[in-house]
Amino acid sequence: MSALVGMGLTRGFDHPDGRIEVLRGVDLSVASAEVVTVSGRSGSGKSALFAVLCGFDKPDAGTVAVCGEPLAEVPAWADCGVLPQALGLAQELTLAENVGLPLRLSGRRAEVRDRVAELLGELGIAGLADRYPQEVSYGQQQRAALARAVSARPKVLLADEPTAHLDHDSVAAVLGLLRRTAGEGTAVLVATHHDAVHDIADRGLALVDGRIAVA
Numbered sequence: 095m096s097a098l099v100g101m102g103l104t105r106g107f108d109h110p111d112g113r114i115e116v117l118r119g120v121d122l123s124v125a126s127a128e129v130v131t132v133s134g135r136s137g138s139g140k141s142a143l144f145a146v147l148c149g150f151d152k153p154d155a156g157t158v159a160v161c162g163e164p165l166a167e168v169p170a171w172a173d174c175g176v177l178p179q180a181l182g183l184a185q186e187l188t189l190a191e192n193v194g195l196p197l198r199l200s201g202r203r204a205e206v207r208d209r210v211a212e213l214l215g216e217l218g219i220a221g222l223a224d225r226y227p228q229e230v231s232y233g234q235q236q237r238a239a240l241a242r243a244v245s246a247r248p249k250v251l252l253a254d255e256p257t258a259h260l261d262h263d264s265v266a267a268v269l270g271l272l273r274r275t276a277g278e279g280t281a282v283l284v285a286t287h288h289d290a291v292h293d294i295a296d297r298g299l300a301l302v303d304g305r306i307a308v309a
């Protein structure tokens with residue numbers, strides 16, 4: 095079954111010089127355990143699409159379903175994990191606390207310690223567990239935000255440019271985690287400009303003129 099289904103998604107924005115229609119009827123689906131990339135030129139609407147798919151933004155028309163259920167107004171982290179381009183780490187929490195937050199909010203406190211240690215270790219930032227986001231680099235924050243997105247083992251993971259700004263070893267760690275997360279049953283959708291991400295994906299989609307095409 096498709097874990098993530100978007101149908102007929104449209105979204106436009108009003109600007110002083112007129113309205114732009116960014117999404118013009120996007121249909122897509124991602125199955126459990128599948129890694130799918132979305133490419134497209136800068137400004138083509140990848141982030142706008144992800145915002146609609148995870149419920150951060152409402153489409154003008156169309157529907158989103160996670161495992162056959164309409165997307166909740168505020169989806170649980172265990173349903174939909176998100177790595178937004180802006181990261182959105184809680185500044186008043188340490189990296190470890192940020193990563194453990196989805197588990198705490200899901201009432202799974204017993205899993206927090208081991209899962210946080212596992213993810214921070216895998217992403218090479220275990221030594222930064224007790225630092226606050228403003229005390230580490232952007233790339234380190236980005237990996238913490240990815241760890242937070244996957245910590246509750248969500249049904250769907252949406253990762254917007256997860257390898258931007260990372261060095262070679264960090265890219266390899268992120269790609270390994272994306273693949274492993276899919277291997278554990280999560281449907282993974284990744285917006286990327288990066289060939290290395292396409293190489294580990296099962297399929298590639300492209301956003302062209304507000305619609306989805308096979309890449």
Ligand SMILES: Nc1ncnc2c1ncn2[C@@H]1O[C@H](COP(=O)(O)OP(=O)(O)OP(=O)(O)O)[C@@H](O)[C@H]1O
Nearest residue numbers: 107108114116134135136137138139140141142143
């Ligand atoms: N909240 C908003 N208000 C107005 N315009 C917006 C808003 N969000 C996105 N846009 C516009 O929608 C278009 C698509 O933006 P989006 O950020 O989705 O592109 P993208 O494909 O993710 O680009 P990049 O690869 O550079 O991250 C752009 O023209 C942008 O200016």
